[in-house]
Amino acid sequence: MKSKLHIKGSTLWKVCALLILGISLTCCFLEVTNLEQPVTATAGQVIPITLHDSIATNINTPNYIVANYVYCFLAPKGWAAAQNATVTYTSSLGNGSMQLMPSSSLEPTSVGAGTNLTWPAACAAKFGLGKNLVNDVEWVVFESKTQITIDNTITLTGNINMQLKVGADGNNTSYFPEYITCESVDGLNDDDLWDASHPYWTRTDGACLVQAGTDGDLNDYCNPQLVAVNPPKALDNEFITITYNNKLITTPLSTHSDIYLCVDTAYTSDGKALTGFCVQNAQSQLIQTSAASGLYNLTIWPRSYFGITGTTTLTELVYHITDGQGNNRVGYGGNPNVAFTYKFKCN
Amino acid sequence: MKKLNKFKFLFFALLLLAGASCKVDKIKDVTEPVKDISGSWRIIKATRNGTDLTTVVDTNIYSISKFRINFSGGKYTITNPLPFLVTGDGTYALDNPQYAFTITFSATGSTTPVSTAFSYPIVDGTRVLNLVFSPGCPQTTYTYSLEKVN
Numbered sequence: 001m002k003s004k005l006h007i008k009g010s011t012l013w014k015v016c017a018l019l020i021l022g023i024s025l026t027c028c029f030l031e032v033t034n035l036e037q038p039v040t041a042t043a044g045q046v047i048p049i050t051l052h053d054s055i056a057t058n059i060n061t062p063n064y065i066v067a068n069y070v071y072c073f074l075a076p077k078g079w080a081a082a083q084n085a086t087v088t089y090t091s092s093l094g095n096g097s098m099q100l101m102p103s104s105s106l107e108p109t110s111v112g113a114g115t116n117l118t119w120p121a122a123c124a125a126k127f128g129l130g131k132n133l134v135n136d137v138e139w140v141v142f143e144s145k146t147q148i149t150i151d152n153t154i155t156l157t158g159n160i161n162m163q164l165k166v167g168a169d170g171n172n173t174s175y176f177p178e179y180i181t182c183e184s185v186d187g188l189n190d191d192d193l194w195d196a197s198h199p200y201w202t203r204t205d206g207a208c209l210v211q212a213g214t215d216g217d218l219n220d221y222c223n224p225q226l227v228a229v230n231p232p233k234a235l236d237n238e239f240i241t242i243t244y245n246n247k248l249i250t251t252p253l254s255t256h257s258d259i260y261l262c263v264d265t266a267y268t269s270d271g272k273a274l275t276g277f278c279v280q281n282a283q284s285q286l287i288q289t290s291a292a293s294g295l296y297n298l299t300i301w302p303r304s305y306f307g308i309t310g311t312t313t314l315t316e317l318v319y320h321i322t323d324g325q326g327n328n329r330v331g332y333g334g335n336p337n338v339a340f341t342y343k344f345k346c347n
Numbered sequence: 348m349k350k351l352n353k354f355k356f357l358f359f360a361l362l363l364l365a366g367a368s369c370k371v372d373k374i375k376d377v378t379e380p381v382k383d384i385s386g387s388w389r390i391i392k393a394t395r396n397g398t399d400l401t402t403v404v405d406t407n408i409y410s411i412s413k414f415r416i417n418f419s420g421g422k423y424t425i426t427n428p429l430p431f432l433v434t435g436d437g438t439y440a441l442d443n444p445q446y447a448f449t450i451t452f453s454a455t456g457s458t459t460p461v462s463t464a465f466s467y468p469i470v471d472g473t474r475v476l477n478l479v480f481s482p483g484c485p486q487t488t489y490t491y492s493l494e495k496v497n
Contacts, residue, residue: 077486135396231396231487238430238483239395239404283406299400301430304409346484 031055032204037177042213043167051160051179051204053091055150063152067183069144071098071160072123074130074137074178076219078169078233078347081140085165089144091158098142098160105143108187123180126188130178131205132221136232137175143184150183169347171216174223177206217343224248226330227321227340236302236314236344244286244321244330247294251334258324259286259296264339266306267316274306280324302344317342379445382467387417388476388493390429395489404429415496423452430482430489432461441465450478 034052041047051071069089075081087098107122117125123139130137150156160181167173182188182201190199208222219232226248230241244259253259262278277284283305286296302314318339320329329336393400393411404411413427424436437454441447447467453460466477476493 230398231484233484234487235483237434238481238487238489239400241403283408297403299403301404301409303430304428346486 031198032179032181032202035179035204035206037206037209039207039209041166041209041211043170043172043211044165044213045167046163046165049162049164049177049179049206051181053158053160053181053202054155055158056155057150057152064149065183065185066147066149067185068147069098069158069160070101070119070180070182070184070187071142071162072119072127072178072180072182073140073142073162074123074127074132074176075140075164076169076173076175076221077136077138078171078173078219079164079166080168081138081164084168085140085142085162087142087160087162089158089160091148092156093148093150093158096144096146099145101141101143105184108185109189110187122188127178127180127203131176133224134219134221134228134232135230136219136221147184166211167214169216170214171219171347172212172214173219173221174208174210175219175221176208179204179206217341226251226332226334229342233346234344235346236306236308239299239301240342241297241299242286243289244296245294246296249334251330252328252336253321253323253330256323256328257288259288260284260322260324260326261286261298261300261319262322262326262329263306263317263319265318266302266314267318268308269313269315272312277306278320278322278326280322280326286321314344316344381444382441382447382465384418384441384467384476385420387415387496389496390414390491391475391494392492393429393489396487416493431491432463432478432480432482433457 031054032051033054036048036050036052038047038049069091071087073081073085075085082100089096089098101119103118105119106116107119110117110122110125119141120139123141127139129135180188180201180203186200188199188201210222224245226245228243228245230243231238234240242261246253246256246259258280260280261284262280264275264278266274266277268274283300284298286298289295289297302308302317306314308314318341320331320336320339322329332338332340390401390411393404401411409429410427411429414429415426417424417426418439421438421440422436423439425431428434433452433454435454435456437452437457439453440451442449442451442465447465449462450465451460451462461480463478463480468475468477473494478491478493479488481488
């Protein structure tokens with residue numbers, strides 16, 4: 001029997017495309033209209049941070065969603081923001097408080113992709129360290145305690161308010177905060193077919209936040225450093241990588257490519273001050289990462305490098321960077337008279 | 348009508364053929380092999396928080412390529428040591444010889460055994476022993492992938 005249904009191939013494709021488009025247009029066009037964040041703080045101070053959001057919706061099939069507000073915040077690890085932040089929200093759909101995202105909750109886009117990442121891991125995979133130069137920051141994710149029903153074709157406004165106690169580790173830290181907002185149904189999905197220039201989430205870069213007020217170390221993750229040590233916090237029984245930036249400022253080493261680590265003193269837990277490690281040899285040479293990069297690396301295992309045994313541990317290194325003869329020395333800020341220091345600790 | 352009979356004949360012939368082609372295969376019980384890690388192992392990849400360190404640590408006093416761990420009769424010995432789960436030689440044990448999920452190292456003289464997840468996949472036809480641990484600060488994770496030395 002001959003079919004009475006006549007659909008041309010091209011028409012069929014158009015109908016299918018429209019159907020897929022209709023199903024895919026789910027939620028929202030989010031926008032952070034304003035960020036209120038201080039740029040200085042003192043250790044122990046509780047600082048207020050507020051994000052003003054605007055969300056326009058276009059929801060199909062069904063014409064509403066039930067979701068949690070989600071707020072991702074990038075903080076220095078040493079601040080323990082999960083324990084030291086409280087977050088609330090106000091919105092045209094009601095007010096409430098937020099809680100830490102349970103570690104069992106998976107970010108929905110990663111579930112769709114089969115990678116099944118937790119929310120902090122998904123943020124780290126997508127947004128990395130933000131604008132920070134040192135990998136000593138972490139994503140802390142909050143969700144509204146209650147779910148919110150968001151209807152179609154509305155524009156809702158909201159504020160996320162965070163009270164954050166800074167400087168828990170007793171150090172002075174400068175870093176770039178990052179803020180992500182989204183809702184729990186679409187998560188960190190990029191594909192907003194309604195408005196291709198806007199994904200389902202918003203990202204807001206905060207200005208460099210400088211926290212002072214302690215006699216601890218200075219951790220500056222905003223500005224390039226002459227010397228960076230990775231991990232920035234470590235003990236003596238692991239590898240540390242010392243990176244010297246020979247292009248950052250003009251120093252006596254600027255014309256040199258033979259760069260060495262010169263440890264003036266290594267202090268130990270039993271009160272000893274070890275010397276004799278300002279030598280220029282294969283073990284102390286920093287190697288340029290790639291031709292003309294100007295970045296020189298040396299990875300050492302401190303316990304072995306300084307011959308530490310038994311229960312003794314290293315507590316601190318005081319060092320310079322030198323040329324192959326040890327004649328030209330560079331210290332903190334390029335000053336040969338001020339040594340670099342590295343303390344072995346986890347906080 | 349004749350045409351229909353032909354189809355019927357063909358159909359039954361195919362059915363008979365299909366039936367005759369079937370036979371019940373007996374599936375032998377598959378026994379999970381015991382995880383035998385005895386022998387000498389070397390590091391083929393070392394990472395710190397995901398950053399590859401394999402080729403950047405190579406001095407004449409410590410070297411990733413020269414590290415060896417030898418498992419034998421419940422004991423392990425380390426030559427050319429590196430930051431590791433334990434310091435010094437000792438004993439080791441798997442939580443289950445067939446379905447091992449954890450390996451525990453007990454260094455001689457230490458009263459605190461150290462355990463870590465045991466992963467023993469076959470990569471490119473070769474067994475690889477993956478060990479994940481933090482020898483220093485807990486926020487820094489190291490992964491050593493080891494391959495048996497022939």
